[in-house]
Amino acid sequence: MKKIITIAGSNSQKSLNKTFLTYTNSLLEHVDIISVDLNDYVLPIYGVDFEAENGIPRAVKRLDELFATADGFIVSLAEHNGSYAAVFKNTIDWLSRVNMKIWREKPMLLMATSPGGRGGTSVLQSAKSYFPFMGASITDTFSLPSFYDNFSESKITNPKLEDVLIKKVNSFKEAI
Numbered sequence: 001m002k003k004i005i006t007i008a009g010s011n012s013q014k015s016l017n018k019t020f021l022t023y024t025n026s027l028l029e030h031v032d033i034i035s036v037d038l039n040d041y042v043l044p045i046y047g048v049d050f051e052a053e054n055g056i057p058r059a060v061k062r063l064d065e066l067f068a069t070a071d072g073f074i075v076s077l078a079e080h081n082g083s084y085a086a087v088f089k090n091t092i093d094w095l096s097r098v099n100m101k102i103w104r105e106k107p108m109l110l111m112a113t114s115p116g117g118r119g120g121t122s123v124l125q126s127a128k129s130y131f132p133f134m135g136a137s138i139t140d141t142f143s144l145p146s147f148y149d150n151f152s153e154s155k156i157t158n159p160k161l162e163d164v165l166i167k168k169v170n171s172f173k174e175a176i
Contacts, residue, residue: 009088010078101135119145
């Protein structure tokens with residue numbers, strides 16, 4: 001059975017992207033889903049001086065070992081001031097010290113949502129151009145705008161957006 005690692009790029013306990021990712025996970029069948037919660041991998045702020053003195057934290061090594069087992073990734077990014085949430089950026093900075101190709105050239109469905117009408121478009125654009133250098137084979141991107149208007153009762157309420165997401169999830173499944 002194929003193994004999919006899903007990650008919400010946030011450490012918020014009430015993360016919209018975690019909620020959105022949980023729904024997206026429900027669309028996947030006949031795969032083993034491993035949901036990574038960044039709160040389970042508490043890391044110091046990356047710095048070359050810290051690394052020289054202390055080495056790579058054990059939590060980074062564990063996460064890298066988990067990533068090595070994946071057949072694909074689904075990542076839903078929180079957008080903070082038009083970019084990655086600090087916890088996510090710090091995590092990928094640390095992971096790149098173990099293996100620059102952190103995504104292992106595996107298929108990735110890249111998503112974002114936010115309360116605003118752009119739905120995390122800025123962070124998606126950044127990730128879409130940056131992640132391939134880190135080994136992501138991005139199959140597609142999906143932005144869910146205006147989360148509170150388009151998501152309720154654990155599902156997307158806008159049928160057109162739901163259809164688009166389902167097509168992109170199916171395309172991702174074919175790629176793995």
